[in-house]
Amino acid sequence: xxxAVRIVKGLKKRVESVEFRVKNLxxxxxxxxxxxxxxIMVAGHWVSEMINIAGGxxxxxxxxxxxxxxxxxxxxxxxxDILIISPCGFDIERIEKERFKIYDLRFxxxxxxxxxxxxxxxxxxxxxxxRIVDGIEILAEILHPDIFPKKHTKxxxxxxxx
Numbered sequence: 001x002x003x004a005v006r007i008v009k010g011l012k013k014r015v016e017s018v019e020f021r022v023k024n025l026x027x028x029x030x031x032x033x034x035x036x037x038x039x040i041m042v043a044g045h046w047v048s049e050m051i052n053i054a055g056g057x058x059x060x061x062x063x064x065x066x067x068x069x070x071x072x073x074x075x076x077x078x079x080x081d082i083l084i085i086s087p088c089g090f091d092i093e094r095i096e097k098e099r100f101k102i103y104d105l106r107f108x109x110x111x112x113x114x115x116x117x118x119x120x121x122x123x124x125x126x127x128x129x130x131r132i133v134d135g136i137e138i139l140a141e142i143l144h145p146d147i148f149p150k151k152h153t154k155x156x157x158x159x160x161x162x
Contacts, residue, residue: 007130011130011133014133014136014137015053015133015136018053018054018055018136018137018140018148019053021055021140021144021147021148022053022054022055022140022144022147025055025144028055028056028057028143029055029056029057029081029082029143030056030057030059030078030079030080030081030082031051031056031057031058031059031080031081031082031083031084031139031143032059032060032075032078032080032082032083032084033047033051033058033061033084033086033125034083034084034085034086034087034105035047035067035086035087035088035121035125035126036067036087036088037085037087037098037101037102037105038101039069039071040069040070040071040072040075040105041067041068041069041070042059042060042061042067042068042069042070042074043061043067043086043125043126044061044062044064044065044066044067044068045064045065045066045067046063046064046128046132047061047125047126048061048062048063048064048065049063049064050125050132050135050136050139051139053136053139054136054137054139054140054142054143054144055140055143055144055147056082056139056143059078059080060074060075060078072105072108072109075105075109076108076109076110076111079111080111080114081113081114081115082114082115082116082117082142082143083105083106083109083114083115083116083117084116084117084118084119084139084142085098085102085116085117085118085119085160086118086119086120086121086124086125086126087121087126088121088122088126089121089122089126090120090121090122091120091121091122091123091155092118092120092154092155092156092157092158093155095118095120095121096118102116102118102160103162106160106162115159116159116160116162117142117157117158117159117160118157118158118159118160119135119138119139119142119156119157120155120156120157123135123156124138124156124157134152134156137151137152138152138156138157141157142157
């Protein structure tokens with residue numbers, strides 16, 4: 001029990017550290033997390049809160065709401081700055097096998113300034129547990145690289161190069 005309390009305190013401190021470092025940001029990037037590619041599904045549940053904690057503005061889903069199906073028009077009209085591809089149950093290697101779908105999605109959005117990132121959804125985004133804190137830190141690294149130096153590896157997350 002003492003060990004569990006110690007671990008939970010450590011996880012809470014890490015979350016609070018991220019919150020503290022982003023609380024006074026003047027601009028928060030507009031973020032959309034895609035949890036499935038075909039059909040397109042936007043991440044729900046705790047992912048909205050993760051984005052908010054990491055200093056982003058979550059798009060097209062609500063905190064603790066269900067994941068939901070969307071289409072390309074929803075994405076375009078929401079005008080994301082950052083698109084995160086993090087399919088449920090996929091690690092980076094598995095996401096890479098969907099490269100042509102991501103290219104197609106990226107092309108259809110028609111925003112040359114849009115940045116696209118891949119995150120190991122299975123490990124950090126779509127499974128509840130302590131690694132959600134790692135997911136928050138990964139999001140912070142992506143959204144605010146000037147504040148959060150990259151400490152995670154390309155197996156955890158990487159930019160999708162078009």
